[in-house]
Amino acid sequence: MTYTRDQLIDALSAEYDHLCHDSIDDDAMSPAEYRDALQSMSLDQLIAETTTDDVFTLDDFMHAYA
Numbered sequence: 001m002t003y004t005r006d007q008l009i010d011a012l013s014a015e016y017d018h019l020c021h022d023s024i025d026d027d028a029m030s031p032a033e034y035r036d037a038l039q040s041m042s043l044d045q046l047i048a049e050t051t052t053d054d055v056f057t058l059d060d061f062m063h064a065y066a
Contacts, residue, residue: 001059008046009038011065019066 003011012055015030029037052058 001062003058003062005046007062007066008043008050009035011062012016012038012046014065015061026064 012059013031013035016034020028020031038049041049050058050061052061
């Protein structure tokens, strides 16, 4: 399936927000800062940011976080 930049940004933001709830790293970007950083990425960079592969596919990622 093909995803838009906005769909990937929304899913990556949701994943990051989920991960931030489990983190105690005070130096990490806030969810809003991370979303802003995602806005400057190309579609290929956004896909790479998902760190998906043949086992955990992009469709799996999107199903989990979109």
